Amino acid sequence: xxxxxxxxxxxxxxxxxxxxxxxxxxxxxxxxxxxxxxxxxxxxxxxxxxxxxxxxxxxxxxxxxxxxxxxxxxxxxxxxxxxxxxxxxxxxxxxxxxxxxxxxxxxxxxxxxxxxxxxxxxxxxxxxxxxxxxxxxxxxxxxxxxxxxxxxxxxxxxxxxxxxxxxxxxxxxxxxxxxxxxxxxxxxxxxxxxxxxxxxxxxxxxxxxxxxxxxxxxxxxxxxxxxxxxxxxxxxxxxxxxxxxxxxxxxxxxxxxxxxxxxxxxxxxxxxxxxxxxxxx
Numbered sequence: 694x695x696x697x698x699x700x701x702x703x704x705x706x707x708x709x710x711x712x713x714x715x716x717x718x719x720x721x722x723x724x725x726x727x728x729x730x731x732x733x734x735x736x737x738x739x740x741x742x743x744x745x746x747x748x749x750x751x752x753x754x755x756x757x758x759x760x761x762x763x764x765x766x767x768x769x770x771x772x773x774x775x776x777x778x779x780x781x782x783x784x785x786x787x788x789x790x791x792x793x794x795x796x797x798x799x800x801x802x803x804x805x806x807x808x809x810x811x812x813x814x815x816x817x818x819x820x821x822x823x824x825x826x827x828x829x830x831x832x833x834x835x836x837x838x839x840x841x842x843x844x845x846x847x848x849x850x851x852x853x854x855x856x857x858x859x860x861x862x863x864x865x866x867x868x869x870x871x872x873x874x875x876x877x878x879x880x881x882x883x884x885x886x887x888x889x890x891x892x893x894x895x896x897x898x899x900x901x902x903x904x905x906x907x908x909x910x911x912x913x914x915x916x917x918x919x920x921x922x923x924x925x926x927x928x929x930x931x932x933x934x935x936x937x938x939x940x941x942x943x944x945x946x947x948x949x950x951x952x953x954x955x956x957x958x959x960x961x962x963x964x965x966x967x968x969x970x971x972x973x974x
Contacts, residue, residue, distance in 0.1 A: 737859030737875045740889055745848055747894040749927040756849060756927055758956055759783045763931075763947035765802075771941050777802050779945070782960050785849060790814050794840050795850040797961045811961065812836060824968030831974070838903065843916065844887050844896045845930075847877065856880025864891070867898060895921055895928060913938055924950040 745753060760782050767775035782799040789795030793814035800810040810828075811818040817828040817836060828836075840846055851857065862874040871891035878884040888898040900915045914937050918930035929950045935943040963969075 735859060736861035737877075740861060740873050740875045740894070741848070741852070741859050741877075743894040744889050744896060745852070747928060748845075748848065752926040752952075753849065753928075754852075757785055757953050759785075759924075759929070760949075760951045760954060760956070761945070761947045762949045763945055766944040766946075768941045768943065778804055780806060782956055784956065784961065786814070789850060794837055796840070796846070799960050811963065813961065818963060820963065820967070824970045825963050826970035827972040829972065829974045839914075842883065842885050842901050842914075844877075844885065844899050845918075847885070851879070854879060862886070870897065872897065893921070895930075922950070925952040925954075927952045 749756075760780070762780045763778075765777060765779045766773055780801045782801075784797045786795045786797070794812075795814070797814065798810075798812040800812075802808050802810075808821045811820055811825075817833050819826045819828050841851070856879060858878045860876040860878070862876055865872055865874055865888070867888050872888040873891055873894075874886060874888055876884050876886050883901070883903070885899055885901040887896050889895065890897050895918070897918050898915070899918075900913065902911060902913045904911055915935070917934040918932075919934075920931040921928045922931055929947075929952070931947040931950065933943075933945045934941065
């Protein structure tokens with residue numbers, strides 16, 4: 694029962710998104726948003742280009758796969774509610790299917806890696822010894838929203854989407870770190886605000902908000918990126934922390950990140966002969 698409770702807590706946390714505006718910023722040089730339609734150079738796009746170069750340039754933009762191994766922690770009201778070992782396989786697709794996400798992901802959990810989550814371009818699966826069950830629609834929507842609004846995913850797969858706009862907000866001090874702030878808005882008018890380290894140009898903090906279509910509740914989400922290391926030509930954060938509406942919900946501490954290594958055969962397939970269970974919403 695305890696393991697089941699931990700498993701459920703980690704599963705929920707892994708699907709939860711990013712959270713509320715973190716405190717601790719001091720304005721240094723806040724400017725009016727610098728849009729691509731103005732005559733002056735687009736400082737927002739310049740900051741984005743610097744970030745891509747810092748992450749690895751062409752090596753980052755053409756990254757095909759990533760494997761992260763480490764520990765993940767789930768939280769409820771800032772208290773640890775679950776923890777486990779995790780090995781996460783990600784494959785970036787050459788093209789993003791319409792109305793879907795542009796990658797596939799497999800999360801193997803536990804010392805024996807005997808239960809997992811499989812996220813395809815338009816559906817997710819909860820895989821245990823009992824069988825494979827499609828995840829609830831709400832959980833899939835949460836995963837897709839988190840993925841599409843993650844700055845690292847956006848820079849890798851959405852950078853040249855039609856209608857994407859990069860507005861330079863200004864320069865600030867965030868947690869004793871000098872950062873450049875950029876608002877990124879897509880064609881659907883969804884905006885994420887990203888803080889880039891002034892010295893390294895790497896993203897260190899991001900926020901976005903959204904309205905629940907059913908409850909009409911306003912939600913604020915944030916992600917912190919830290920401990921960047923060279924993972925084979927690509928700089929990647931080995932520590933990622935997420936919050937939602939002011940509460941910490943998820944942490945991952947990677948021990949190893951590998952870029953463009955050979956992936957196990959059929960890692961993104963359901964196990965052969967697995968029993969397919971009914972979706973429960």
